[in-house]
Amino acid sequence: xxxxxxxxxxxxxxxxxxxxxxxxxxxxxxxxxxxxxxxxxxxxxxxxxxxxxxxxxxxxxxxxxxxxxxxxxxxxxxxxxxxxxxxxxxxxxxxxxxxxxxxxxxxxxxxxxxxxxxxxxxxxxxxxxxxxxxxxxxxxxxxxxxxxxxxxxxxxxxxxxxxxxxxxxxxxxxxxxxxxxxxxxxxxxxxxxxxxxxxx
Numbered sequence: 001x002x003x004x005x006x007x008x009x010x011x012x013x014x015x016x017x018x019x020x021x022x023x024x025x026x027x028x029x030x031x032x033x034x035x036x037x038x039x040x041x042x043x044x045x046x047x048x049x050x051x052x053x054x055x056x057x058x059x060x061x062x063x064x065x066x067x068x069x070x071x072x073x074x075x076x077x078x079x080x081x082x083x084x085x086x087x088x089x090x091x092x093x094x095x096x097x098x099x100x101x102x103x104x105x106x107x108x109x110x111x112x113x114x115x116x117x118x119x120x121x122x123x124x125x126x127x128x129x130x131x132x133x134x135x136x137x138x139x140x141x142x143x144x145x146x147x148x149x150x151x152x153x154x155x156x157x158x159x160x161x162x163x164x165x166x167x168x169x170x171x172x173x174x175x176x177x178x179x180x181x182x183x184x185x186x187x188x189x190x191x192x193x194x195x196x197x198x199x200x
Contacts, residue, residue, distance in 0.1 A: 028079060035075055035083035035102070039092075042071075042104035043134060046143060047095040048116060049127035050074070057123055064115045069107030075100060091137035095129040109133070113147035 023031070039045050050058065058074075065072040075083070077096040084092040105112030113131075120126040131138045131146075138146070 031075075032079050032082045032086065035073070035080060036086040038071065038073070038102070038104045039083060039087035039089055039132070041106070043106045044104075044109045044112065044131050044146075045089065045092065045133075046103040046105070046113060046116060046131040047092060047129045048101050048103065048120075049098055049129060050101050050125070051099050051127070052125040053123060061116075061119050061123075061126070064119055065103055065112065068105065068111035068115050070103050070105035070112035070115070073102050073104070075102055089132045092130075092132050100129075110146055110149040113143050117144055117147040 050061075053061070062072045077098075077100055080096050080100060080102070081093055084090055084096075103112055103116055116126065116128055120128060128140050128143050130140050131143050133146070
């Protein structure tokens with residue numbers, strides 16, 4: 001008797017130490033659709049390798065990423081490649097080798113990149129490979145440059161301190177200015193990366 005797809009295999013193999021589940025074709029398709037939606041909706045999709053990270057380390061990383069408003073997901077490469085194709089982000093394909101994970105960020109893109117950079121400083125086995133940012137492929141160096149851009153909270157604090165005015169009358173204006181500044185700086189990261197590539 002063959003084991004049913006999608007069901008635990010412990011009953012088939014007897015008393016085993018670990019329960020193994022096999023995802024059905026429909027479950028895999030649903031996951032591909034979910035990841036493709038995340039890729040399309042996120043401002044940035046950062047790919048990283050996480051070889052030799054313990055379960056506790058992975059939990060800590062998820063927590064740090066979540067604090068920035070981003071999402072950390074471990075995805076099987078074959079499914080990630082399919083999702084990238086569906087999302088018209090085939091440029092991510094070359095980054096998907098070995099154990100791969102995605103960080104999907106929208107609220108504060110530099111903060112999401114910074115969370116990965118800071119974690120990798122303490123855990124060198126976390127390998128930042130690159131990203132897709134607003135339709136453009138970034139290499140690892142560009143992602144690290146993006147991480148050096150001040151985040152929304154820091155820009156808010158610096159602007160408010162400089163203006164020394166009640167924020168109530170400027171909250172929407174400041175938000176627009178900050179968004180414009182952040183994306184302008186992020187555009188500068190792309191330009192620097194392109195200049196270095198041409199010079200190299």
